[in-house]
């Protein structure tokens with residue numbers, strides 16, 4: 001589903017992947033679970049695009065619902081896979097194979113598609129959001145969820161909750177209208193105001 005021009009949500013059951021149609025080429029953000037690679041390829045076909053149009057796959061983190069389809073999609077699309085350097089070992093162990101990541105990112109680094117890597121550790125060590133300042137879009141991964149209203153990540157699956165909350169504060173320093181979550185509905189307006197309110201609630205609960 002196209003959310004705003006050039007930005008597509010690919011709903012894969014309980015998890016989302018996103019497609020960013022940039023002047024550099026198509027960028028896929030996250031890759032669903034293993035068998036959902038087919039669903040992502042079918043979405044591309046529906047757009048009238050070839051798999052080879054996907055030039056990069058940006059990974060938010062190593063959980064199987066975000067990385068599962070990456071190896072297959074890398075092969076079919078011939079895409080490069082990028083992730084934060086602190087997440088590479090976990091991604092390779094999650095996939096059970098080495099040499100999946102073509103480029104390791106650090107905090108603040110620019111990526112293809114006009115995006116910027118924002119290291120947001122806590123949910124996992126190398127969790128990374130991707131930010132497009134000019135288009136005011138934040139790909140949140142699991143740093144936040146929006147299933148029953150905006151909230152932090154699920155505690156059950158989060159390695160370090162205090163660190164995850166520091167990362168939410170870091171995100172609240174950015175300016176963005178649109179937020180795309182791994183889990184839950186995207187926000188297409190006023191997203192950073194809602195994140196600010198969440199941070200205020202977090203502070204008052206401390």
Ligand SMILES: [Zn+2]
Pocket residue numbers: 061063123142157
């Ligand atoms: Zn996760």
Ligand SMILES: [Zn+2]
Pocket residue numbers: 015063065066142182183
């Ligand atoms: Zn997830």
